[in-house]
Amino acid sequence: MQDTTSAASTSGVSKQRTPQPTYKHGNEEQGKDRFPLGTRASQLALIQAHHVAEILDSLHPGAGYSFPVAPMSVAGDRNKKDPLYLLTNQQAGTGQSEVLQQEATAKTQIAKSLWTEELEEALMERKLDVIVHCLKDMPTQLPENCEIGAILTREDPHDALVVKKGLGYERLSDLPEGSVVGTSSVRRIAQVRKMYPGLKVMDIRGNLDTRLRKLDDPNGPFSAIILAAAGMNRMGWQDRITCTMKSPEILYAVGQGALALEIRAGDARVKQALRRVGDWKAEWGTGAERGLLRELEGGCSVPVGVEAFIEEVSETDIEDLVRPFDKDPEEVKDDAPLLHQSGRGKLAKLHMTACVTSLDGKKQVVHDAGWVLVKGFLEAEEWGHRVAKDLMGKGGKEILDEINLVRQQREQGLA
Structure with missing residues (x-):
């Protein structure tokens, strides 16, 4: 049921592509408007970044743009020995006092920043214009001056x-x-x-x-x-x-299979270059997943699984769909973040299933939210928040509380 079409023809990556050993710089780009693409330095990350560069090149023929790839080594890649749950030191920020929730949220965001922070510093210093991320590695809360400019057509998320x-x-x-x-x-x-x-x-x-x-x-x-x-x-x-x-055997990670392009917030020049690269179905679907994760305050080291399907519908197809919102969304302005503009005027039905599982596997809560009608990225994101609240109400909160307590004890040397 996962849609794989896009006006920008961004579906998938050439299966035998290998990263190029050199990158366009200096005299080779004289007279061109450069948009450096930052990425991690692994072979997979380079393949993904070159894929994005090829798409952007194809969207701007004759425009005088160039999209050189600029790899960087990041903290999360430099430590390949320790288990992720020890490396990231994450906690779920659910069901504790307000102070503990804030501390847990901060640790979740810091943990995921092991893969993003150094690239974001280069972005803010204007050494980069775009960062190519695996969406599942990105914190649900970005730095104040950053935003996701586009999410490409999703690969198999399973x-x-x-x-x-x-x-x-x-x-x-x-x-x-x-x-x-x-x-x-x-x-x-x-x-x-x-x-x-x-x-x-x-x-x-x-x-x-x-x-x-x-x-x-x-x-x-x-x-x-x-x-x-x-x-x-x-x-x-x-x-x-x-x-x-696939489910019910295992539900995948939030954002898995999707590539996201992070940019400086409000950068009109870069936004214009990215305006047609995103896939609105991938953006709405992953927006719902990230809305759920933000509500749970989970991350790589919190056992939250999800499965989402999204399909475009017409006005004649919506009679039997549940509409979870009382009113239609407000009109999105042209200067709004690109994700907020995603799929303007589209209608879609969205189905989400999510689970929380205890670390020992003995407890699990699964919530199937059914099909609903959504009318924009922000509605899909809000629906993710609501699904998360339902999941916690069915027992997910207790599991996350237990996980948080065990990790606090481990940090204090009590476990």
């Missing part, structure tokens, strides 16, 4: 199971009891423990090629690992995917 070479298993359920499954995501760890308590889950860090090498090591402990399908597809390694994992 998780992928990759089985060690030579083993004939086709699904996670095929693995014998005691088999070791590798992942760096607490969300995946919690959901695997819920569905398959007989399996052992072990942390695995590193770039995709490093994780695959660890998996296939004959002397290594892993029978399988779980990765984002989008990353494998973009690397051209989809032949290594054993199967794609």
Whole structure:
């Protein structure tokens, strides 16, 4: 049901593309208006940034624009040893006193900034005009002077199971009891423990090629690992995917599979260059997911899973749809943030399912919010907030409180 069309033809990335070793600078760009694209320095990040540059080039033929790629090493990539939940030191900011909520929220945002802060500093210093992010790595609250300028057509947002070479298993359920499954995501760890308590889950860090090498090591402990399908597809390694994992087995991470372009807030020059690159369905869908996550104050180390579908509808198709808002949205002005302008005049039906799972997998709350009619990005985002409140009311709050308490005790040396 995931839509894969876009006026800008942004669906997917060339499957065998490899990052170019050199970038356009200096004399090669004389007379051109440069828009440097910042990115992390991994092979996957470079592939994604070059994909964005190609799309932007195609949208502005003969305009005299250039989009050089500028990679940077960031803190989150420099530590590939520690488990993410120790590296990020995140907490869920739900169900505590106001002070503790604020502290937990701050830690969540600081944690995710391990992948974004240094790039954002270069953006604000105007060394960059755009940052290409995996949306799932971005905090739900950006620095005051930054905004998301566009979200491209989404790749497959689901998780992928990759089985060690030579083993004939086709699904996670095929693995014998005691088999070791590798992942760096607490969300995946919690959901695997819920569905398959007989399996052992072990942390695995590193770039995709490093994780695959660890998996296939004959002397290594892993029978399988779980990765984002989008990353494998973009690397051209989809032949290594054993199967794609979908609900009810596992719900994916907020924003997974989507590329976001971060810019300086209110930068009219850059906004104009990005005006046609976004996919409004991807923007509304991920907007709803990020609205949910912002309400839960979760992050990489909080086991929140989601699944969202969005489909365009016409006035003749909306009679039987639930309309959760009392009035239509106000008209969005041309100088508003680009995401607020996304899909102006469109109608869509949106379906969201979300879950919170305890770290040991013994407790899980799943909320299916059903189909609703939304009339803009801001409505989709607000619906995500409301779904999160319903999820907490069904028992998700208690799970997040327990997770927060355990982490506070760990930090204080009590656990």
